[in-house]
Amino acid sequence: MNYKHLDEKKKAQIDVLFKLDYSMREIGRQLHISHSTVSRYLRKKTTDKKRLDIQKKYKDFINYLLQHYDWRVNSIEACVYKFKTYYPYKPSVSTQQVYHWINENKIAIRVEDTCYKRKKGKRKRRNGMMNHLQWNLDNKTVLPIRLRPKYIEKRDEPGHLEIDSIIGRRNEYGSIISIVDRCTRVIWLIKAEGKNEYYIDKLIRKYIIENRIEVKSITTDNGLEFQALGITAKRLGVKLYKCDPYCSFQRGSNERANGIVRRFIPKGKSMYEVEQQYLDDISFKINSMNRKIFDFKTAYDIEYEYMTNGAL
Template sequence: MFYKRRKRKKRMSGMMNHLRWKLEEKTVLPISLRPKYIEERNEIGQLEIDSIIGKKHETAAIISIVDRCSRMIWLIKVKYPNYYYTLNKIRKFIEENKITIKSITVDNGLEFKTLGITVKRLYVKIYKCNSYCSFQSGTNKRENAIARWFILKGKSMSNICFKIASMTRQIFEVKKTSQHYFFFLNRF
């Protein structure tokens, strides 16, 4: 009897499958549906967001926002890495600094659980990486490694962002990240 009931439930849920994926209405999509032109890194506004968390019992964290094209990095210090607090901090930071956004790539961290609500206001799509696939947001992972070189106790966050942006990069033919970012910003 239990077996029959279980089978019946499964069949009934299958009847609603056609309503699950309406891609035009979704704001949070899997990374496999990300368009190929984002991979080419030809335009500013394709962002990757990740968090840098310190020691195990430490409550503070750093949210890093990286532009895929220019590798420009913005760091936000967050007191509590829960999703509601992080959501408000990211939204305020983007609105205050007027960062151009066309799409956002995010990993599966709990702090980005409700980021889709904020992005719906900005009319942007979020692409979520698969679990245990850190290579899908490789730009951000590399920039986080560079940021960890500079993060010491008692250091100012804005100073760190400036130091990272003023580093020369071989990928940009020995130009600075900030020069590359403003070149693309003025081009469009």
């Protein structure tokens, strides 16, 4: 594409059309030039006009600055002060405005000739500035599941737990808290009499400590009953990962285990009728099941192999 500078004829035509209230795009179409060219010309013309207006209105003030300013002994502030003292009735501006003129090249004083020279180049950064994402990973306890490390997905070490609740009848506060190890598929069931988040948090923490359950991370859904579970995660020194809404597949082991629990406690049954001893019996039966995924070994067998050998 060939680029051409606007000649005097084109500039005069732009001025006439602009005074007739033509838009920049209309002017461009009329003269067969880009509307961006019209915009740049009018902007430059406006800037030049403002510069001329400044030179005309503050002629005496600017001349005084140019004659008396010396960055070594007579600063801009001193010149402005003296001019206002000697010529109180002549138009003048503030020191800050003079610096604006200098930065915008509206008067014949360069930025390089001022007392405090403006430094150009990249803004200095603090050494060791911490990456925001890394800071979250290192310092926050509750994180979204997208920040869960990839090694947890491999399921090659026990201690990474998934936690969910199994509800009973509608409008009933009783529920069952199910905890599943992602690696061994061992399940623990806890009876909960209410849904208060702090009650649930204390209940889970107490059960984990009393049963000496190994915990390296916790994954839960966004249920209100788990809003305070970050307290337990913090006290145990692990990370709590929150699943995305309506994404139960992100806790697949937990959902599968809950389906097996439903074989013993069908939907619609009141959880108030279920005792903790019965839940322990259900957990034992599920953990003693032969599973095809483990070559028909049980979850207890897999847990024992990890305890003794550290690998399958």
